[in-house]
Amino acid sequence: MTTSTTFASVSALVRRETSMVYDEGKEYLVEARLNPLAAARGLGLEEYVARLALDAEERRKVIDALTINETSWFRDHTPYQAFTEAMVPALLERRAAARRLRIWSAACSSGQEAYSIAMLLDQHLPAGWSYEIVATDISTAMLDRVRAGRYSQVEVNRGLPATSLVRYFTREGRDWEIAERLRQRVTVKHLNLAAPYAGLGTFDVVWLRNVLIYFDATTKADILRRMLPMVADDGYLLLGSSETTLDMPADLAAAWQREQIGRVPTYRRAPVRTFLSGPTPPTGTTSPSLTSPSLTSTGA
Amino acid sequence: MTAVDAPAVEDLLAVTEDVWLALVGDDDPLLPRAVPPGSPFDAAAWSSVTTISGGWQGAVTVELDEALARRLTTQMLDLPADEAPSDSDVADAVGELVNMVGGNVKSLMPGPSVLSLPAVAAGRAAFASDTALACRLDLVWRDAPLRISVHIPQEGPR
Amino acid sequence: MRAMIIDDSRAMRSILRRIVTGLDFETSEAEHGQAALDQLHAGVVPDVCLVDWNMPVMDGYTFITEVRANPEWRDITLMMVTTESEQRQIVRALAAGAHEYVIKPFTADAIVDKLSLLGLLPEESAVTA
Numbered sequence: 001m002t003t004s005t006t007f008a009s010v011s012a013l014v015r016r017e018t019s020m021v022y023d024e025g026k027e028y029l030v031e032a033r034l035n036p037l038a039a040a041r042g043l044g045l046e047e048y049v050a051r052l053a054l055d056a057e058e059r060r061k062v063i064d065a066l067t068i069n070e071t072s073w074f075r076d077h078t079p080y081q082a083f084t085e086a087m088v089p090a091l092l093e094r095r096a097a098a099r100r101l102r103i104w105s106a107a108c109s110s111g112q113e114a115y116s117i118a119m120l121l122d123q124h125l126p127a128g129w130s131y132e133i134v135a136t137d138i139s140t141a142m143l144d145r146v147r148a149g150r151y152s153q154v155e156v157n158r159g160l161p162a163t164s165l166v167r168y169f170t171r172e173g174r175d176w177e178i179a180e181r182l183r184q185r186v187t188v189k190h191l192n193l194a195a196p197y198a199g200l201g202t203f204d205v206v207w208l209r210n211v212l213i214y215f216d217a218t219t220k221a222d223i224l225r226r227m228l229p230m231v232a233d234d235g236y237l238l239l240g241s242s243e244t245t246l247d248m249p250a251d252l253a254a255a256w257q258r259e260q261i262g263r264v265p266t267y268r269r270a271p272v273r274t275f276l277s278g279p280t281p282p283t284g285t286t287s288p289s290l291t292s293p294s295l296t297s298t299g300a
Numbered sequence: 301m302t303a304v305d306a307p308a309v310e311d312l313l314a315v316t317e318d319v320w321l322a323l324v325g326d327d328d329p330l331l332p333r334a335v336p337p338g339s340p341f342d343a344a345a346w347s348s349v350t351t352i353s354g355g356w357q358g359a360v361t362v363e364l365d366e367a368l369a370r371r372l373t374t375q376m377l378d379l380p381a382d383e384a385p386s387d388s389d390v391a392d393a394v395g396e397l398v399n400m401v402g403g404n405v406k407s408l409m410p411g412p413s414v415l416s417l418p419a420v421a422a423g424r425a426a427f428a429s430d431t432a433l434a435c436r437l438d439l440v441w442r443d444a445p446l447r448i449s450v451h452i453p454q455e456g457p458r
Numbered sequence: 459m460r461a462m463i464i465d466d467s468r469a470m471r472s473i474l475r476r477i478v479t480g481l482d483f484e485t486s487e488a489e490h491g492q493a494a495l496d497q498l499h500a501g502v503v504p505d506v507c508l509v510d511w512n513m514p515v516m517d518g519y520t521f522i523t524e525v526r527a528n529p530e531w532r533d534i535t536l537m538m539v540t541t542e543s544e545q546r547q548i549v550r551a552l553a554a555g556a557h558e559y560v561i562k563p564f565t566a567d568a569i570v571d572k573l574s575l576l577g578l579l580p581e582e583s584a585v586t587a
Contacts, residue, residue, distance in 0.1 A: 072571070074575075077574065077575070153318065153404075153543065153561055154318060154321075154565070154568075156561075157560060157561050157564050157565075157568040158565075158567055158568050158571050159571040159572075159575065161558070161575055162548055162552060162556075162557075162558050162559035163552060165548065165559070166545055166548050166549050166552065169545075170545065171407070171544065171545045173311065173408065174311055174314055174315070174404075174408065318563050319562075319563040321563070321565075322562075322563030322564055322565055323473075323563065373469065376469035376470075376472065376473060377468070377469055377472045378472060378473075378476060389468065389469070392467055392468045392469050393467070393469040395467060396467035396469050396470050399467070399512065399541055399562075400541045400562045400563050402541070403512075403540070403541025403542055403543060403562065404541060404543060404563075406542075406544070407542075407543040407544045411544055411546070412544070412546065415512055415541070415542070416512075417466070417512060417513075417514060
């Protein structure tokens with residue numbers, strides 16, 4: 001059994017290193033995910049947790065074990081439908097000169113979201129276009145999985161159309177491996193969403209789905225604020241179906257304009273600065289201060 | 301010889317665990333059982349076999365303890381706990397079990413091959429004298445034993 | 459929605475029946491491809507067939523070919539549910555007219571996900587799938 005001290009100490013560790021919140025009531029989850037780690041070291045759970053302070057390698061394993069999100073191919077369907085039916089066509093017009101799209105799969109977990117997007121772009125981008133998908137996660141174990149691009153039969157059985165399975169995967173022993181040409185489009189990076197987003201560039205579409213729920217309100221607001229300059233002026237942010245910017249501080253909620261595509265809410269940068277500073281500055285040079293409360297209220 | 305002669309025991313285990321997870325969930329996992337090599341299955345009340353022929357030749361056999369076979373059948377058919385499955389129900393469930401394991405073993409071996417319909421028998425499995433054991437797995441589920449084995453044609457007289 | 463479950467194993471039909479009746483499907487069952495064809499000819503025409511591959515009398519691959527050869531049945535969605543799991547078998551089944559393919563062993567979620575992909579679930583169940 002996890003005693004409350006053991007749980008509190010694990011919860012504090014995860015919060016310190018990832019800003020993710022493991023409230024009381026998640027004891028079962030901590031226990032289920034850490035018991036195998038403790039057993040591998042021949043220790044009881046409490047004993048194992050007590051030693052974490054001295055062992056950076058085991059701490060990394062604990063973070064990995066506790067930050068893995070549930071995922072599946074084309075999760076929830078509708079965001080992917082909105083992506084191919086509305087976002088990609090719009091971006092094809094907007095990016096006709098560059099002929100390149102950049103997508104961010106933030107908190108990519110085992111990579112099923114990133115590769116779902118890659119399969120769609122492979123089908124929907126005209127010849128001569130290229131794309132890059134940046135997949136980031138805090139778990140190094142998950143990043144290794146994305147790089148390998150190998151999935152079990154149980155995983156490919158769920159939510160992946162059979163036509164895509166045979167088109168984009170090859171059977172390798174018991175696993176199925178994603179096509180090399182798709183894997184080449186996915187750049188894997190280690191990133192804590194609560195830490196700075198340096199050197200990522202801007203993106204046409206950011207998929208930040210089903211991860212904000214793990215953070216407290218302050219961190220959530222901070223992430224959504226720092227996400228603003230990451231999305232191109234005419235780009236899109238996608239959140240999970242239970243997540244929204246509407247419960248954020250007023251200035252932040254206003255900085256993200258909700259735009260409904262069918263049943264899918266997307267979030268786009270509000271055009272506040274266009275009437276403050278004339279023409280939209282080129283992508284990537286926008287100062288975050290433009291979305292600060294004082295400027296927004298001046299504009300209003 | 302470079303060709304793959306038999307499935308690896310870890311692959312057979314993984315396939316079996318996937319089948320078990322799908323059929324009965326993860327409340328009661330399959331556990332390993334230490335059995336000396338060469339010892340015949342000591343509890344067989346039900347056995348089922350499916351053969352693979354084509355690019356690879358082999359037979360996959362499942363042998364189960366009586367209580368285990370009945371519990372598995374009860375779970376697969378979702379029968380009330382107090383309702384005993386008929387022998388015909390058990391034969392059906394045990395046949396489907398070897399079909400799933402066998403089909404997945406086939407997919408791991410060189411092909412194309414064809415999977416036979418399962419043959420189910422009450423009692424211990426009989427293995428053809430011109431075949432050799434290539435891979436064997438002894439497991440325990442809820443304290444009752446089962447064995448999965450793969451036999452391949454024997455290469456000439458020894 | 460109506461589903462026809464075609465599998466020679468009663469236990470497997472029972473597992474599939476529980477999954478799809480949980481999604482408010484009405485079900486019919488057949489123990490091989492020929493029995494399923496007979497039902498279709500008798501007017502029992504479902505929205506979707508869940509089809510095993512290896513069965514006595516008529517296998518699932520032949521069944522799919524037969525269904526696709528009859529224009530009257532073109533609205534039937536065909537989903538293989540089988541332990542046949544080589545890439546070439548999946549390609550063959552899709553080429554013969556199967557819309558989807560689930561590999562045995564499967565979890566209930568896999569069936570739900572695929573039915574949702576095929577647009578056979580009401581919106582609410584599709585979203586929570």
